Amino acid sequence: MQLHQRSLWSSLLVFILCWLFLMCGQPAFAADSDDLIFIPRQAQSVLKLNQPPSSDPLHFLVERFWTSQLAHWGLSWSEINDWVGEGVTLAQFPCPEACSSPRQLWILPLKRLGAATAFWETYWQGHPFEVQVYQNIPLQVGKDLVTARLGDRLLLASDVETMTASLGAAVTADGHLAGLTFYQVARPQLEAEPTALYYVNLQSLSSEGRQLAPTYDRLLLAVKAQANELHLQMLLHRTSDATLASDPFDLEFLRFPEPIPTVVVAGAHLPEGYSQLTAALADYRFGKTPQGDDIVSPLLQDLTADIPVDLTSQIFPLASDRFCLALWYLADKHWQWLWQTTHTPETATLLHQLDDLARANGYEVNRLVLDKEPVTAWVKLMLDPQTRTGLVSDVAAAYGQRGDRLILASSLSVFSQHQSKKLSWLPEHLLRQRQGIHGLVYARWPQLFAPLSQRWPLLQYLNGITAGWLERLQSLTLVNYGVRDRLQHLELILSSKNA
Numbered sequence: 001m002q003l004h005q006r007s008l009w010s011s012l013l014v015f016i017l018c019w020l021f022l023m024c025g026q027p028a029f030a031a032d033s034d035d036l037i038f039i040p041r042q043a044q045s046v047l048k049l050n051q052p053p054s055s056d057p058l059h060f061l062v063e064r065f066w067t068s069q070l071a072h073w074g075l076s077w078s079e080i081n082d083w084v085g086e087g088v089t090l091a092q093f094p095c096p097e098a099c100s101s102p103r104q105l106w107i108l109p110l111k112r113l114g115a116a117t118a119f120w121e122t123y124w125q126g127h128p129f130e131v132q133v134y135q136n137i138p139l140q141v142g143k144d145l146v147t148a149r150l151g152d153r154l155l156l157a158s159d160v161e162t163m164t165a166s167l168g169a170a171v172t173a174d175g176h177l178a179g180l181t182f183y184q185v186a187r188p189q190l191e192a193e194p195t196a197l198y199y200v201n202l203q204s205l206s207s208e209g210r211q212l213a214p215t216y217d218r219l220l221l222a223v224k225a226q227a228n229e230l231h232l233q234m235l236l237h238r239t240s241d242a243t244l245a246s247d248p249f250d251l252e253f254l255r256f257p258e259p260i261p262t263v264v265v266a267g268a269h270l271p272e273g274y275s276q277l278t279a280a281l282a283d284y285r286f287g288k289t290p291q292g293d294d295i296v297s298p299l300l301q302d303l304t305a306d307i308p309v310d311l312t313s314q315i316f317p318l319a320s321d322r323f324c325l326a327l328w329y330l331a332d333k334h335w336q337w338l339w340q341t342t343h344t345p346e347t348a349t350l351l352h353q354l355d356d357l358a359r360a361n362g363y364e365v366n367r368l369v370l371d372k373e374p375v376t377a378w379v380k381l382m383l384d385p386q387t388r389t390g391l392v393s394d395v396a397a398a399y400g401q402r403g404d405r406l407i408l409a410s411s412l413s414v415f416s417q418h419q420s421k422k423l424s425w426l427p428e429h430l431l432r433q434r435q436g437i438h439g440l441v442y443a444r445w446p447q448l449f450a451p452l453s454q455r456w457p458l459l460q461y462l463n464g465i466t467a468g469w470l471e472r473l474q475s476l477t478l479v480n481y482g483v484r485d486r487l488q489h490l491e492l493i494l495s496s497k498n499a
Contacts, residue, residue, distance in 0.1 A: 035089045035107050036178035038155065040169040043177065044102055046199040048089040069104070073145050073156075074127070083119065085111035085152075093162055094204055105166050106156040116154060120147060134164050135171070186220045186235040186487060194222035194233075213239040215280040216488070229495050236488040244269045244276075246322060248436025248482070251426070253324055253340070257417050260425040261326040262447050267439035267480075270319035274312060314353060318406065320344055328414075329447045338415070339408040347406055351376075351399065363396055370416055375400040377412055427477055427493055435489075439480035445473040472496045 092102040129142040146163045157163035169176040198221045206214040218237040246268035321342035328336045363378040378396040399408040409415035453459040463470035481489040
């Protein structure tokens with residue numbers, strides 16, 4: 001019955017995945033309409049950098065990405081930086097047949113037309129090419145690079161078909177992304193002048209052979225870098241009306257005594273959310289491992305390997321309305337946790353079943369009074385020669401009702417501490433904003449990076465390519481603002497310290 005450290009990690013991931021599905025969906029974002037007229041609607045993704053990113057980690061990621069892509073065409077950023085203006089746009093398109101990478105279209109704003117013209121004249125003198133004309137626009141067609149200039153824009157494409165599709169979209173009102181209803185509705189709801197915008201057509205990521213549309217089909221993301229924070233605003237378009245709805249959280253539900261929790265996960269409708277999560281993950285190719293195995297179910301199996309409890313039938317129903325899970329990572333390398341949910345008519349029956357499970361595993365179910373309130377604790381006496389009495393009590397969990405809330409904790413001390421004066425750990429701007437918070441994931445990153453990077457080496461790789469930014473990351477906050485008109489609104493806030 002006692003939660004082991006390995007199981008706690010799995011439990012945390014399950015809660016986060018369930019919450020993310022309820023409150024969000026999948027990947028990325030878009031570009032300003034002046035350049036979107038050159039992007040056909042079949043684009044898989046579009047990235048526009050409205051200004052050169054100077055903050056970590058965007059600077060390192062973009063620098064590495066540009067360097068590798070330009071090198072493929074025999075170019076370097078230092079060669080073109082002199083005449084390229086702000087607002088570079090990159091679009092990727094699916095291949096008609098199998099290919100090693102998506103087809104690409106780059107749109108480069110020109111701040112020095114003469115320098116750009118001279119550069120490309122020299123470039124094409126050293127590379128074989130032919131001139132083709134499309135809609136009275138000359139195209140320079142090389143082996144794997146096609147260029148065309150339209151006023152103060154230079155277009156670079158990986159093949160002729162991509163270039164002509166782009167030029168054709170510009171003269172067809174219903175053929176480009178700028179005229180897409182989703183973009184026209186979503187763009188005004190995001191940051192007015194973001195550092196970057198990113199759009200993704202999620203339908204291109206859905207599993208092959210599906211007869212129905214995936215849960216989410218488009219995503220628009222605005223990235224804003226300010227001081228030591230990155231703000232990512234996200235809008236996901238649902239293909240059908242949301243079946244689950246909840247009211248915004250009372251912020252008192254998200255307050256805890258000191259110390260500030262290491263991790264907080266809050267949301268609603270956990271049983272339904274989990275079942276819909278597993279169904280929705282099957283919509284997309286990334287919902288399974290490369291071997292075709294499910295991603296979520298092994299996490300539950302890992303969690304219950306040492307604990308004879310069925311999470312979906314015995315634990316999740318305790319959060320049939322809203323819930324908030326807080327975990328503290330203590331100095332002696334163990335976890336304490338506190339879970340609060342709304343008390344429902346089914347709660348008494350579920351707790352009775354858990355009491356029986358505790359007794360079956362050698363725990364006594366003790367009813368006692370703590371701070372003048374009735375509390376139930378699962379206690380087991382064990383031999384311990386290191387103590388004066390030779391005995392030590394193992395408390396697996398404690399629970400009690402406070403008003404309309406059910407409070408569960410990993411120990412009596414955590415349960416008692418929850419009654420002390422509480423503070424808010426939410427970022428200040430979240431306390432001031434007018435939108436209601438429907439769900440949230442928060443993490444104090446310094447305590448998590450080392451154990452997580454040991455389990456997932458990919459984090460160490462990402463830390464390396466961002467010049468150690470992940471090690472400087474201080475906190476991560478993912479907020480769900482609910483669904484309006486089939487648009488799921490989310491915000492991710494990453495706070496870091498200076499290098």
